[in-house]
Amino acid sequence: MSPAISSTAYLVSSVLFILALKRLSHPRTAVRGNLMGALGMLLAIVVTVKIAIDRPDISGSGYWLIGIGLAIGSIAGAIAAIKVPMTGMPQMVGLLNGFGGGASLLVAAAELVTKTHEEGWSAQSDISFFIGATFVAGLIGAVTFFGSLVAAGKLQELKWVPNGNIIPAQQLVNGLLFALCLGGAAWATYNPAMQWLFWPVVILASVLGVFVTCPIGGADMPVVICLLNSYSGMAASATGFVTKNDGLIIAGSLVGSSGIILCQIMCKAMNRSLTNVLFGKLGTTTGGASSDDVYKGKVKSAGPDELGMLFDTARRVVIVPGYGLAVSQAQHAVRELANALEAKGVEVEYGIHPVAGRMPGHMNVLLAEANIPYEKVREMDDINPSFAQTDVAIVIGANDVVNPLARTDPKSPIAGMPILDVDKARTVIVVKRSLSPGFAGIPNPLFAADNTLMYFGDGKKAILDLVAAIKAG
């Protein structure tokens, strides 16, 4: 196949990828958009296989190797995609990020070996460009692969994945590791004879990936997943620089920018900078009220029958889900609750905080799985003004994102973080297992507010009991 034809095919693939992302701007067009993306990928793969088998130097086993790789990857990918529960999407996306980075790393490594076996390779005019790109692809790929494995392990709540710093002065060590990686890459770019530094750099980058991801806690996971998503794109882009392939550069940079944008949205929703999420700790509570001061004698709890009666006079109910909804798999129970309320003529809507759950849009997917129409699932800024006209707000497994301290206490570690103003509703029901603090580690005055009723229990069972009470009442 002539390079002109193959380049054109890669261009068509790139256009299809862009159109695919463009069509993700609305749920109605998104399904076809995704199919266009898949078509673009199919085109790129077919063209590349044709190029590979047309080459005179293809080995007899080459056909087999390509076929085996494609078959195993397809089967494994299909099984994972069909089996994964919607609550497990963060882990799935985490793993996929890692595989993307790992693939880019391996391609860069193989290209380096190939190049350095050419006659007189070190005198080629573009050698610095090539070596530099190879090292960058290896560096980002290794950080992405190992960082993503750790992130996915944490999301899966594997006990052996370490939390917190592994060694003393880890920030310093991380900085040193990163400097060594960059130094190695720069040295080899300047002096191609140092190309053997590739593997040392990759090993240091792998350690760096693990070290950077380990200390990051649960509620910061959305940011890390977005960042690793971005890295997997940048690694692909760097591989495009290595192989001088525009298709790779374009597709990779689309993914790279996507991850960065999501990262920015997540950080803004937490009122923290990216540096603060990655390297800082949430400010420790200084002089804030202890949970005893906030809760003692003020918390009112209620059971399903009492709560069920609240809805007899309610006209508008807003449900606010958090990570607890995913943990207790309560999305279908929530749908039943909405059905029961709507049967009584109550208007039901849903308010989603951008960082609810463990990845961007996590709650929306869970509610969509339970057949809740997406028009009723509203964004924070959109739904906040309506809480004053809401009779009952039901908070399920959320804590920090509804903590009014973010608005009122400038010393609080979550000060300035935008929250869902559920406290402005006439009555607030908080479904929660206990009064334990959220990720920020601070008490939540909402739980002790005059208009709040605590409904203690596992999310799913609590909601189902409430549904039974409403139906009986």
Add this chain to the structure above:
Amino acid sequence: MSGIGIILANAAGASESLSASSPALMFVAAVTVFTLATFIGFEVITKVPPTLHTPLMSGSNAISGITIIGAILVAGMKLKWYTSVFGVIAIGFAMINVVGGFLVTHRMLGMFKRKG
């Protein structure tokens, strides 16, 4: 080769002719493509609503499986046994991304329904 980029770099005033591929021009061409594509990415992705952010991530995972292009070319080459091994593993990883990414995105998007 970095065809589009070389044309764009020329249009942008790079002095070498199309046939020339000095390393510097090649680098500029690649950076040109990278920069423009990043801008397109920013423009397109800021329009994706938060409701679809999870499908966006899994779908972009699938797109980052584009590394498969490099992986296929490497795996088919006869050089060292270990480059073939790298190539096959890379194809497998990238293909998990491609098939798993597009399929799970399709599954998710199918769940988003309107009223009634």
